[in-house]
Amino acid sequence: MKTLTLHDLNKADSLRFTFDGTFDARNGLASSVVPFLDALEQNADGWMPTIVKTSRSRKYSQEAVRRALEERREEYGTVIGLVRPENPAVSLVLTLGPEQERSLWSTSLTVQPLSFFSEIETCRSFVRVARSWAAQYPANYAAAHSAADMQFAKFPTFGRDNTAWKRDGFDKVYELFWLNIFGPKLVELVGRERMLSTPAHLVEELPNGSILLVLWPTAAEFASEEARVAQARAHVHLRPDLDFDTVLRTLRERSAALVPVEPRFHPDVAPFLSRLPDEFAISERQRKIAELNAFRPPVPEEWLPVAHPSDVANPERVLExxxxxxxxxxAALHTKVPSIMDETAESLTDLDFYFWQENFPERYTRELIDSHTAPALGAYLGDMMVRRLGGTWVLRQKVEESQVRVGKRVWLPFLRARRYMQSRQSLLDYSLTQFFHEVERYRP
Structure with a gap:
């Protein structure tokens, strides 16, 4: 059974729900968690978790959750995961504080993709889950919204430094999201009547004094013009000190930044560049695709029209x-880049991605790179040109001058590898993928 990773959950926009409440743990964790699970089972139509995850994985059941809670019970709290690897993918992390009269109840829920919540009834079911949790586990503030847009809003700090965030928490309405739960303290701070009169799709007072506010019928349409106008109106209603036009302009800018950009990468480096967008935060991804679309790597210059003659006395020893x-x-990379053993164009793309992902040129010492990594890459690249492109070595005493003849040109793989390993940007400018494709054009 697959466990979802953070990288898995970063591939597309998701519905993110963060809920930090409290509960009375004196009756035990097993009893306290029942209403939480009942709400899920009754309303999580199509996105119900199927796996209970701790140090081991179990098929979901309330009994499996109780066992997991016992396994992970510690003096300072308990953490378990509920997962759904199928589409829509779900990751739910439940963190329970030490067992006392008022203990922390923290839930972080991610459902991917956000487009799953395009239907009104699906969103109504989600609201029922949120309503049930808010009634059972009182929270000062909770929100469900697009994960990408939450990143733009800098949730939960909203741009404050950690000291201010820890000191003040949710002391005012910094942002409004698709679904919001305001605890009694925040309600009284804003004004109960003002909050109940908020122009929104749903405004509901809960029995414990909290208020549930839903801006728009469906979560997936949060970035539409109509939903943004509704979001701005509700926000300035709760925060009269804010200017409507300024708030709306900011929201529109966020929507524009999320409009999908079609990848149009340079063909020689497209196999490499196509892997990079998923490495960035969802909120940054479209901007990065646009930047990579505009990127044009320099034409490879690591070649000579005429070979320098070999000046080594023992070619066999040099080749060895x-x-x-x-x-x-x-040997060093075969576990991290398994395809390196195949010596193909795809192997070079995998190496490009690995070195970029690791930020290898800037993470490791220059001595290691210059004396080991770059020469080894040059030898590997040259050997590939011989084996895959019919090249022949022209050896020189100075390693960077050693050449591989392919067609009517001679190429300098060691020089390419040295330039490649200068910085993270140089991994793009001097990629192994691009160099191989350029050499390939000249093979006999």
Whole structure:
């Protein structure tokens, strides 16, 4: 049974629900969690978690949850996960504080993709879950919304430093999201009558004094013009000190930044660049795709029209040393980049991505890179040109001058590898993927 990773949940926009409440744990965790699970089972239509995850995985049931709580019970709290690996993917992390009269109840729920919540009835079911949790586990503030848009809003700090965030918490209405739950303290701060008169799709007072506010019928349409206008109107209603036009302009800018950008990467580096967008926060992804669309790597200059003649006395020994370098690279990276053993164009793309993801040139020492990594890459790249493109080595005593003849040009793989390993940006400017495709054009 697959466990979802943060990377899995970053591939598309999601509905994110954060809920930090309290509960009376004196009756035990098992009893306290029943209303929470009942609300899920009755209303999580199509997105119900199927796995209970701790140090081991179990098929979901309330009994499996109780066992997991017992397994993870510690003096300072208990953490378990509820997961759904199928579409829509679900990750729910439940954190319970030490067992006392008022204990922390923290829920972080992610459902991907956000588009699952395009139907009104699906969203109504989600609201029923939120309403039930808010009634059972009182919270000062909770919200459900697009994960990408929450990133733009800098939730939960809203741009404050950690000291101010920890000191003040949700001391005013910094933002409004698709679904909001305001605890009694925040309600009284704003004014109960003002909050109940908020122009929104749903405004409901809960028995414990909290107020549930839903801005728009469906979560997936949060970025539409109509939903943004509703969001701005509700926000300035609760915060009369804010200017409607300014709030709406900011929301429109956020919507524009989320409009999908079609990837149009340079063909020589497209196999590499196509992997990069998923490495950025969802809120940044479309801007990054646009930047990568505009990126044009320099035309490779690591070649000569005429070969420098070989000046080595023992070619076999030199080739053996290059083989040792190449094998050392394979041995070091074969678990992290399994395709390195195949010596194909895809192997080079996998290496490009690995080094970029690791920020290898700036994370590791220059001595290691210059004396080991770059020479090993040069030997590996040159060996690939010989094996895959019909090249022949022209060896030189100075390693960076060693060449591989392919067609009517001779190429300098060691020089390319050194330039490649200068910085994270150089991994793009001098990618192995691009170099191989350029050489490929000249093979006989």
């Amino acid at each position: 040393s290059y083989g040792d370098l190449s094998e050392g690279l394979v």
